[in-house]
Amino acid sequence: MLHSQQVRALAPENDPLRIGMGWSREDLEKPQILVESTFGDSHPGSAHLDVLMQEALRGIKDAGGKGARYFVTDICDGLAQGHDGINVSLAQRDMIANMMEIHGSATGFDGAVYIASCDKSVPACLMALGRLNLPAVMITGGVMDPGPNLLTLEQIGMYSAMYERGEISREEFEQYKLSACPSCGACSFMGTASTMQIMAEALGLMLPGTALMRALDPDLRQSAYEAGRLSVKLAREGCCPRDFVTMDSFENAIMVHAAISGSTNSLLHIPAIAHELGIELSGETFDQLHRKARYLLDIRPTGRWPASFFHDAGGVPAIMEEIKSLLHLDAMTVTGKTVGENLEVLRETDFYEKGEQRLRAQGICRQDVIRPFDKPIREEGAIAVLYGNLAPEGAVVKHAALPQEMFYQVLRAKPFDCEEEAIDAVLHHRILPGDAVIIRYEGPKGSGMPEMFYTTEAISSDPELSKSIALITDGRFSGASRGPAIGHVSPEAFSGGPIALLEEDDLIELDISNRTLQIVGVKNQRMEAEAVQQILEKRKASWKPHKAKYTSGVLKLYSEHAVSPMKGGYME
Secondary structure, three states: OOHHHHHHHHOOOHHHHHHOOOOOHHHHOOOEEEEEEOOOOOOOOOOOHHHHHHHHHHHHHHOOOEEEEEEOOOOOHHHHOOOHHHHHHHHHHHHHHHHHHHHHHHOOOOEEEEEEOOOOHHHHHHHHHHHHOOOEEEEEOOEOOOOHHHOOOHHHHHHHHHHHOOOOOHHHHHHHHHHOOOOOOEOOOOOHHHHHHHHHHHOOOOOOOOOOOEOOOHHHHHHHHHHHHHHHHHHHHOOOHHHHOOHHHHHHHHHHHHHHOOOOOHHHHHHHHHHHOOOOOOHHHHHHHHHOOOEOEOEOOOOOEOOHHHHHOOHHHHHHHHOHHHOOOOOEOOOOOEHHHHHHHHHOOOOOHHHHHHHHHOOOOHHHHEOOOOOOOEOOOOEEEEEEOOEEEEEEEEHHHOOHHHOEEEEEEEEEOOHHHHHHHHHOOOOOOOEEEEEOOOOHHHHOOOEOHHHHHHHHOOOOHHHOOEEEEOOEOOOOOOOOEEEEEEOOHHHOOHHHHOOOOOEEEEEOOOOEEEEEEEOOEEOOHHHHHHHHHHHHHHOOOOOOOOOOHHHHHHHHHEOOHHHOOOEO
């Protein structure tokens, strides 16, 4: 018996309450599907999701089910930038997941459809999907078109820094701002939103070939309709995510993440999703898989093209075709078929043709966007996880975005206890080549783990600093970040991690090849490891914890319950 029918038998109020909002007697007997969306007038990634919701509902109806709409609107990191609004950004992921869990638990649903586009809302949906373990399918809201001359939003931070330094006029800067987001959809670069849409498909929780479609493409609406139909089939079969999402699924997703040079924020989100599905992932897993991967995708911010070209080039299936020797092709997916079987089905259709036509109109071909396996951009993935006495539990760097000069450096520590002080120092030339900008007390427990977007843009847009300094933080970065940025340093400063003990002109050794991040000296003098350790122990003995930044509200809850960034920053 369907769960909804069991609940109807237990709760006599169920039927009249459904009738009261317009359901028919026949509707009460149908499979009942929760349709959960982050729709709202909050940002372009969510403003159009009501259209996809209606298509999913139509598909549910045509398949003999009854859908019920629920909403948990998300916020936008871009609109939260420049003020303390960015501090609630990561916390919202867990709060959205919490609310979706409440919606799914309080009513007797038989299945679910989740609809979202962006960097916290997609992982939140996947976390809720794992917690509830209802038969479910994910729909993502696609990507916006680029602006004039392929302008995309991640370039605005660079132009802002250029304007602050007097390198472009106010009029030029204003024109860039007005042209960067011409449509709905996720931002058109391989930031966290685009990355997480791709991860949802790579995990096998979406219809094949539907991640990161153009938001205004009629094919996206059709895919939402088909996903709605599929949700009813899954509900009748009782096929739940934990039945088929395994460690092999996550290894496939990480291999795809490596191939696309995905956002570093994925190392927060993928472990958190895995945790909700009963699977534990470590930083070592990411690093090991990225070492044997291939980096293939030439999409911004590290590549040439806007993210709208990704689906045109064949999307996730095209990536998987290139790296299939590295994948678990027998991993099951939400379609009831394996990864390999899904790829075979698409090869037998016209799936790739429309996108190739669009690319030809731009004067490029699929291989310009997704490189062949034997001609990669780099012969390993984009992410490295670093360890050492500065990051005993790990730190994350996108080495694909690093200039070669920064693969090995010994740098002078310039510590700041908040980002505002750090960016002021960068913009006003108090940071010099050979410095390491340290931004601390910005981890989950310190301030909610905001992204250090403006500081990274100020550094990466400076030709001299981008090749000669590093930013090291227990905070995180925007998926749009470029350049020498090392984040997620764990343990964080608020918990007394070594990053809290750094002093002016301590020497920090960055060694990407050997995956180390070490304090190797003090006061500009290199020292033996034992001597450094003795100094750190002495500093730790006199270190005093900071008072909690938040004493009420959602950030108090989040900061008190968040685990380490290297575990996923989720609340426990």
